[in-house]
Amino acid sequence: MCEVCRFEGTDYRQLKFPKTKLFMRNLYTVLKQETLSLVLCYVHEIELFAIGEPRFMEIHPNLLRAISKKPQLFTKKNNNNNDDDSGSIA
Numbered sequence: 001m002c003e004v005c006r007f008e009g010t011d012y013r014q015l016k017f018p019k020t021k022l023f024m025r026n027l028y029t030v031l032k033q034e035t036l037s038l039v040l041c042y043v044h045e046i047e048l049f050a051i052g053e054p055r056f057m058e059i060h061p062n063l064l065r066a067i068s069k070k071p072q073l074f075t076k077k078n079n080n081n082n083d084d085d086s087g088s089i090a
């Protein structure tokens, strides 16, 4: 499901756009260290393209809040990245 629709409660089924197609989009400016990967519906994909990342995050505060709480859920390396340094010398 589209992340924006999920967090903002936008019912994209009400909109007159194709609704089955989902897009994976990378956002580079939201997190400082990592690339954000979002699943977006057609409507929000167009929106992101049209208004850009900073504004997109501004108008979707619930999504931004969810990302800042658990950014690892929205980044690519969320499965095999061990974030404790116990095994390696820093």
Ligand SMILES: [Zn+2]
Pocket (backbone or CB within 6 Å): 002, 003, 004, 005, 006, 010, 012, 040, 041, 042, 043, 044
């Ligand atoms: Zn959407």
